[in-house]
Amino acid sequence: MSVLIQPAELAEALAGAHPPVVLDARYPGPAATGNGLPAFEAAHIPGSVWVDVDTELAGPHLGPGGRHPLPDPEAFAAAMRRVGVRHDRGVVVLDAANSLAAARLWWLLRDAGHEDVRVLDGGFAAWERAGGVVATGPAKAATEGDFAGRPGRLPIVGPTEIQALIESGVDPRLWDVRTPERYRGESEPIDPVAGHIPGARNLPATTLFEDDGTFLPADRLRTALAGVNASDTLYCGSGLTAAQVLLAMEVAGVAEGVRLYPGSWSDWISSPDRPVATG
Template identity: 40%
Template sequence: MDATVSKRWLLARLYEPEQTIIDCRFTLGKPDAGRESYEQEHIPGAVYLDLEMDLSSPVGEHGGRHPLPDPQVLAARLSKLGIGNDSRIVAYDDESGMNAARLWWLLRYLGHEQVFILEGGFSQWKAEKFPVTNHQPVRVPSSFVPNVQPQMLADVEEVRQVSEKTANVGGDASSSPSTRIVLIDSRANDRYQGMNETLDKKAGHIPGAVNYFWKDTQHADGSYKSAEELEAHFAGLDKDREIIVYCGSGVTACPNVLALEKAGYKKVRLYAGSWSDWISYGYNPIATGDEEKPINL
């Protein structure tokens, strides 16, 4: 089954007991806005998880602006919300799916595959006259036991090595494609090129990374493009190559991970600390401008 579900699909299953709906709305710079919006109205039965309080750990010297939460801490939070290993989870937000995708990725990182993202988010749900409520459900605690999948992650040391190799290789066609890993920067192109940085202390990108803006994986209405459309979007990337995806803080990279997997790419990992972690090491190099995307390598 696809990682995304339609509004009518969810409506038909709204009250199934094995399902938990999770509201992930969050606004950067307004940390209380998401919870306040949830308390005002949400999809019936939905519980709330906060990007910074629940889906991230406290910010430190390294790890980026949204460090990954401790698996046991997140598992305890899920258990308290009545989510177990057999639960089916549908996540939504109002930010083009980026926070819902963060939860989607995190749950899969904890070994939970039954997790989906609602196409279009809350505003479209409400605009199409589907039911909303301000009632907060009472949840019976369950037991969520994490089965962490470390192979889904890339750390800063590996990204540093990949960057060095990619920058040194450049466009050398004699290098072996099987030994080369593609770095994908998911941010808007102006931030990638270092022309406009409003969130992090330094501008630019990791040397050797190519730019695929995460919102380009979606239609104007916020729905994900089809597998065929996404294959065309990522055309030139060999499906046998390993891919490491990053963004500013490890959140908007997640929709790109989802889109790549939907397009048939199987070797996709997340650099969770992303750009904000990379620049926390003063000796890491920074590139600006554009870099040529691979073509059938």
């Protein structure tokens, strides 16, 4: 079964005897104010529940950990129970279009042990283009779920390990998935320091999608991702886009062993002792 689900397939599943839990993680982006709730209430998939990226899919930004540190495991489990996640029921996650926020939720659920999590390819925009039924207004309260996941199923790496590799002269095998301008340090619209982690290569996430926000076909993804090896590490600005690229690798069937640096660049630069490269 593909990790992606198409709008027609989701519509059929929702009409079945055991419909999936549908979670909408629409998010206006790091440079925007507010959250995705107004967009959700203006139009959403019937029966879906909105999840807040900043408060439920990330922990408080009170220090190291970056702009979107991983949430406390118990807080995340409680949030998932609130929105109806159960161990015996599939979950479909989505966002506005390009799976940026949905990928974070997909990764968190898989890391915590939920085996049946799929992502709506193209998000809510694809659902609307396909003529899917749309509801408006606040979501109805979900039936309390029984999710009690524990994180640690998926490989991650932290700054201490990366810095030790750099200082010892070993290639850290890092892939910075931000835009080339941010990678080179020519433009930094979000974080206070520009540049990249020394030794990192650039793999822009934007090259992995069609113009409408859907993923490239699997064979084209495999070509685009051919340089990434098992045990390599993905990072971005705050961890969201890195999860998006890991999802693309899952679509392509080449994600096994690839690690995530959850705090990413915004965590790396939180310590002045860590080296920064530009160009």
